[in-house]
């Protein structure tokens with residue numbers, strides 16, 4: 335019954351995936367199945383993140399058991415039936431592709447050890463393209479990123495073509511709690527951070543560079559830009575690579 339599936343982007347640490355139940359829509363079957371179920375060769379396998387992202391949910395419900403959702407460019411990848419106590423991530427953690435996030439379990443509505451993997455964006459989607467394609471989350475070309483680049487270009491007076499390059503980088507300004515903290519570019523960055531899955535706190539998208547945003551930028555500088563010590567200062571400058579990273583130029 336289990337069929338070995340060769341995947342490009344693994345969710346089981348060992349990389350060997352046996353499909354025990356496929357995604358089914360109402361058109362294909364009387365009962366729907368909003369994800370794909372997998373087992374590995376070891377009966378109880380470790381589960382890894384399919385892509386870099388931000389943890390946007392860790393919790394429990396009767397159907398899914400313990401489960402985790404990680405968000406990348408507005409797309410949630412969800413892992414269900416996790417073993418109790420095995421979850422290694424917390425909400426708002428930044429996770430790298432291939433990092434162990436939990437161990438397979440049978441919590442919730444599951445009769446045997448397996449992981450139910452689902453993709454959620456405006457409803458559940460077939461996970462297969464995300465498992466099989468080389469760049470399924472389309473990090474460089476996706477709509478949210480293009481919107482972000484165009485917004486940056488418009489608010490900084492650069493040529494608006496949706497393609498970030500040296501000209502756009504040249505026009506960038508320093509943003510901090512005291513410098514340009516109400517510049518229109520702040521809102522563009524806030525909207526983008528939200529699509530990446532960051533929680534902007536009680537003030538949300540308020541067009542002001544405040545303490546919550548500073549905390550997110552510090553986290554971004556540490557975990558994504560790779561800065562250390564005093565360089566993690568929450569100041570967005572081209573000099574210290576934060577702009578370059580936001581614009582995916584490095």
Ligand SMILES: [Zn+2]
Pocket residue numbers: 355367369370371449450451
């Ligand atoms: Zn399932």
